[in-house]
Amino acid sequence: MENVFDYEDIQLIPAKCVVNSRSECDTSVELGGRSFKLPVVPANMQTIIDEKIALYLAENNYFYVMHRFEPQTRLAFIKDMQGRGLYASISVGVKREEYAFIEQLAAENTVPEYITIDIAHGHSNAVIDMIEHIKKHIPASFVIAGNVGTPEAVRELENAGADATKVGIGPGKVCITKIKTGFGTGGWQLAALRWCAKAASKPIIADGGIRTHGDIAKSVRFGATMVMIGSLFAGHEESPGETSVIDGKQVKEYFGSASEFQKGEKKNVEGKKMFVEHKGSLADTLQEMEQDLQSSISYAGGTKLESIRNVDYVIVKNSIFNGDKVY
Numbered sequence: 001m002e003n004v005f006d007y008e009d010i011q012l013i014p015a016k017c018v019v020n021s022r023s024e025c026d027t028s029v030e031l032g033g034r035s036f037k038l039p040v041v042p043a044n045m046q047t048i049i050d051e052k053i054a055l056y057l058a059e060n061n062y063f064y065v066m067h068r069f070e071p072q073t074r075l076a077f078i079k080d081m082q083g084r085g086l087y088a089s090i091s092v093g094v095k096r097e098e099y100a101f102i103e104q105l106a107a108e109n110t111v112p113e114y115i116t117i118d119i120a121h122g123h124s125n126a127v128i129d130m131i132e133h134i135k136k137h138i139p140a141s142f143v144i145a146g147n148v149g150t151p152e153a154v155r156e157l158e159n160a161g162a163d164a165t166k167v168g169i170g171p172g173k174v175c176i177t178k179i180k181t182g183f184g185t186g187g188w189q190l191a192a193l194r195w196c197a198k199a200a201s202k203p204i205i206a207d208g209g210i211r212t213h214g215d216i217a218k219s220v221r222f223g224a225t226m227v228m229i230g231s232l233f234a235g236h237e238e239s240p241g242e243t244s245v246i247d248g249k250q251v252k253e254y255f256g257s258a259s260e261f262q263k264g265e266k267k268n269v270e271g272k273k274m275f276v277e278h279k280g281s282l283a284d285t286l287q288e289m290e291q292d293l294q295s296s297i298s299y300a301g302g303t304k305l306e307s308i309r310n311v312d313y314v315i316v317k318n319s320i321f322n323g324d325k326v327y
């Protein structure tokens, strides 16, 4: 691999502005036949999303992926969302009972519009078999498969029938995969995204490692259709993580899906827990993301998200923050 870099090593180069106001720039994106306000989706983790947040996001034209950690609630969740005239987007794993769940959905004719196969090491027969199982029983569902970190994996999952792939092994804020196993895209997630996107013939979701709103534009530049984000969405009033007070400050918990807090045991732990400062409302963050991305589009010299895809960039090794902390 040549040209290895991460988000903080890259600056996008401005092109001549064609709008009179940033409000003219359109941040919407299409995925699976629907248009969403932002190319951003909160991570399908238990401290990031719950039914209430999913409802808010769907009602307000944002993409969401419900987590898979309360499996018994998923059927009712799909019915509830669709009963309200909204789309349903759920996650599944690859264990035996998940196969039966897909068959149950088919038998009841309850077909979620989106299914994300949520596995740490997605380049595996387990994921390929699950893609094929879903496509056999409920072909109308749009299948997002992951996570992967190589072009070979993207091609193999696409060939198995995945409609989109999710890229990112270990760049997450509460991830310890890189430390515990020595593997992953941590530290070079943006370069891995670029590498995978060159091989992809379907949409890619960049997952993990986003630390600033500018990183969303950088992900789009390097081939992402959508960006999955955990830590920036943790700590909101609506966030499901528990609130506590540390050193007089209100904080909320954010833990990894492969942490002992999620698993309830210390087996194959590849995630940790942290506390993030209380951030106010989710709606405010989404609005700020939209404004920042509109500004990115204006700097790209266009009016639509796609204009970011063509901008030039420079590699400025680990230097852009000069020690500043924006967030």
Ligand SMILES: NC(=O)C1=CN([C@@H]2O[C@H](COP(=O)(O)OP(=O)(O)OC[C@H]3O[C@@H](n4cnc5c(N)ncnc54)[C@H](OP(=O)(O)O)[C@@H]3O)[C@@H](O)[C@H]2O)C=CC1
Pocket (backbone or CB within 6 Å): 093, 094, 095, 118, 119, 120, 121, 126, 147, 168, 169, 170, 171, 172, 175, 177, 208, 256, 257, 258, 268, 270
């Ligand atoms: N994006 C990322 O970098 C990472 C994300 N995660 C998140 O953590 C959660 C748990 O993930 P995961 O452990 O996959 O889910 P599960 O615990 O549901 O495991 C799914 C199945 O895959 C097997 N499995 C898991 N990892 C491997 C591996 N490295 N090699 C072979 N088989 C494997 C498991 O068996 P067994 O447990 O017996 O091995 C199990 O049968 C998910 O939400 C995932 O997204 C976790 C790590 C990295």
Ligand SMILES: Nc1nc2c(ncn2[C@@H]2O[C@H](COP(=O)(O)O)[C@@H](O)[C@H]2O)c(=O)[nH]1
Pocket (backbone or CB within 6 Å): 043, 044, 045, 147, 168, 169, 170, 171, 172, 173, 174, 175, 176, 177, 178, 207, 208, 209, 210, 228, 229, 230, 231, 232, 255, 256, 257, 258, 259, 270, 271, 272
């Ligand atoms: N290695 C691990 N990765 C995890 C775990 N739980 C979630 N994740 C991944 O992190 C992203 C979110 O990253 P962030 O940088 O935006 O916070 C999430 O979507 C998963 O792919 C875990 O326990 N271990």
